[in-house]
Amino acid sequence: MVTVRLFGMTKMLAGNQGTLSLALHDGKRVKDLVAIIEAAYPKIGELLQKKKVLVSVNQDIAHEDLEVKDGDEIALLPPFAGGSEGC
């Protein structure tokens, strides 16, 4: 079981849940995690496919082949919008 943190629009697309608990077995990779999310939340899946939403593992942007281990800190990151408008 892994916990995936959601932010911004991904949180909204998951019905305002801050986290998702997903069944992911040992040896699975980021792309397997993405497939599970796609099945449960197609709109988030679409954004993941378009790379508009990125997956981070342990606070670093993760490649789809990265193995996900028990206890990893996983998050879905929508496009960043820090700073101020037009600055």
Added chain:
Amino acid sequence: MLKKPAGGVLAVLGGSTYQNLYDSPPRVLRPCRTGFLNILRDGRCATEPEVEEGQRMSLEQVTKADHPVTDDDAMLVRVQREDFSIDEELRRVRRRSKRIGGIAMFLGTARDRSKGKDVDSITFEHYEGMAQKKLREIRERALKEFDVIEMLVLHRYGEIGIGENIVLIIAGAEHRAEAFQACKWAIDELKQITPIWKLEHTPEGEVWVEEHP
């Protein structure tokens, strides 16, 4: 002036100043700065103006692990809900070094228009931990890759009213050109790599801002 370091020991010629050493190419020496080679004398950062002839000092590559972030370092990179005082933050940068002769600042504030629509207020959400990590990376890269002496990076989160402060970057360098360059790079980089998201509250409803211009 600077001979090739051997075994972590640096031999210097008399008449040099520590500043001469710090200014010597390839400029990897900085007075007690994480990520740089620091000159140590008796295990402490060497900052005296004159170097004695034949004096031996050790060079140390200081990393995060053996150079814990001090309170002052931590205050130079912050993600916080509350507003900040620009004067106070400027003082924080200025007191880091008397060699600072040019300070460039970028202040981002909340506008009442976005893409032609009215905005009543903005809520910023951040990824606690990763946001601070990315802002620390920006400061550390600015100190390493630009000729700046100090940099402060602050970003607020939570609901922010129109006209209020959002983000503050202060770059202190010896001269203005480096300060301007590092300040511009830092705000551009912040927008690219920092996990912070913006929810605009408009008369028509709430909108997550997908991409910044």
